[in-house]
Each structure stands twice: as structure tokens, then as C-alpha cells.
Amino acid sequence: MIGPQTLVFLLIGASILLIVVVVIRPSITASREGKIVAFLALFVVPVVVAGLGASEHMERSEQTQFCLSCHIMEPYGRSLYVDDPAYIPAAHFQNHRIPADKACYTCHTDYAMFGTIHAKLEGLHHVYVYWFGTPMNPIRLYQPYNNRECLHCHSGARSFEESPTHTAMMGELKSNKVSCATSGCHDTFHNVDQLGHVKFWKPTE
Amino acid sequence: MLRKLRLSGILLILGLIVEALSLCWNNAFSFMSFVVIGGLLFASGILLFLYSLVSSKTSSLNN
Numbered sequence: 082m083i084g085p086q087t088l089v090f091l092l093i094g095a096s097i098l099l100i101v102v103v104v105i106r107p108s109i110t111a112s113r114e115g116k117i118v119a120f121l122a123l124f125v126v127p128v129v130v131a132g133l134g135a136s137e138h139m140e141r142s143e144q145t146q147f148c149l150s151c152h153i154m155e156p157y158g159r160s161l162y163v164d165d166p167a168y169i170p171a172a173h174f175q176n177h178r179i180p181a182d183k184a185c186y187t188c189h190t191d192y193a194m195f196g197t198i199h200a201k202l203e204g205l206h207h208v209y210v211y212w213f214g215t216p217m218n219p220i221r222l223y224q225p226y227n228n229r230e231c232l233h234c235h236s237g238a239r240s241f242e243e244s245p246t247h248t249a250m251m252g253e254l255k256s257n258k259v260s261c262a263t264s265g266c267h268d269t270f271h272n273v274d275q276l277g278h279v280k281f282w283k284p285t286e
Numbered sequence: 287m288l289r290k291l292r293l294s295g296i297l298l299i300l301g302l303i304v305e306a307l308s309l310c311w312n313n314a315f316s317f318m319s320f321v322v323i324g325g326l327l328f329a330s331g332i333l334l335f336l337y338s339l340v341s342s343k344t345s346s347l348n349n
Binding site: 086089090093096097100101103104107108110119122123124127128130131134135137138141142144146147150151208211212 | 287288291292294295296298299301302303305306308309312313314315316317318320321324328331332335336
């Protein structure tokens, strides 16, 4: 089975071959068929191949490896290996409660209408600022963490629904009046300034 | 017109090469290379091709 990346590479190769034909013999455009070939080679196929490439890049930008390729994100990547279950991102990452290869994207995307598009646009902005601007240091969320992102997975899960603490305040949790993250229950996150004083988990190969 | 077609083709080939190279790695640099360099080459190649179509039409009308 051909993967999407292989398909893009094959199309790039085919597109280059088609363009080379037009570049070597541009006189073919004198005929009607030649004009069609030139139109396909110099417009239709490159647009399609560029679109597929952009789509592939967008897909890859959801990966943890992509987020951590920026130097500024390195401590956040390390925090996923903290050997302490109180660290919410580390506990989720290490126990595969979220896909380990899409860890950042899974928790830091809005599970709302246009949430994916919003996350991608913010990601583009982050990459732009990283390369051409001055990233904020330390990094902060644009707005307080919304319970909606936690409840996207936890809502309906037995361990969550049957917890008396959660049951007692379910309405407040769902309406975001009580924050999962900052009300004192689950408030240990990346804490990158503490990484010098914690133990790290080493996954077995 | 033929010169413009050639140049447009060369720009598009370069854009495709940048795209292929950028897909060899998964990091912010390869993404930016694709968007900035690849995007520029693709856009200029396609626009030049479209311009060559329009200008050839105009010159044949003038003749």
C-alpha cells in the first residue's frame, strides 16, 4: 500500500518530468494538444501537487516531534517524561491517555467548531514568531485552559463520571465555572521551571 | 512566449524540488522552507505561465 508521502513524491517526480518536456520543447504549444499538455504541466498538476504537499505538511504539524523541533519547546517536551503522576501532561503522555505522537496537538487544540482551523492558524503564527519575531518567554496560554478540552475525552468515561467529587460539581465543570486546571484539583502541568528538581521516567526501548 | 514558458517551468521545477526536500524532514524549518521558498517559486512560476498566456493572446490580437 502506498503511503500519502510516497504518493506525493511520485506525483512530484511525474510533475517534474511533465514540466521538463515543456521546458525542453516549448514549441509543442503550437498545437492544440501541446497547449493542453503545457496547461496541465505548468498549472493544473503543480497546483494539485503543491496542495497535496501543503496538506501533508499540515498533517505532520500535528506531531509532537514537529512542536518540539522549536528550541523554545524543548523543556515542554522534557516535562512529558517527568516521573510524577501529579504532572498532568506527563501522566497523560506516559500512559497513552493521549496519542503520544500527537501529544501537544491533542491537548492544545479547541474541541469546538473550527477548533482545528483555529489551532492550525495559531500554529502558523507560532512558527512565524519563532522565526521572524520574539517569542514570549516564558510561554503562556492565550486564555485560561478550557474544561471543554478535558471533557472531550473524560466526559462519559466511567472513572470520571463515577468520581463523587466530579459528580458533585458536574454542572460547574461542564459550564466551565470551576476550572479542572486551576481550582486546586489538577493544577500541576508542565512546570518547566521545576525540571531541574524532578526525576525523569526512561521508557524501555 | 516560449522564453516565459521555459522560465515558468524552471521556477515550478525548483518549487517542486523544494517541496520534495521539505518533505524529507518533519520540523518547523522544513515547513517554513516549503511555505516561504516553495510558495514563492510556485506562485511566480504559475503567475508567469498565466501571464505568458495573456500576453500571447494580446500580441496575437495586435498582429
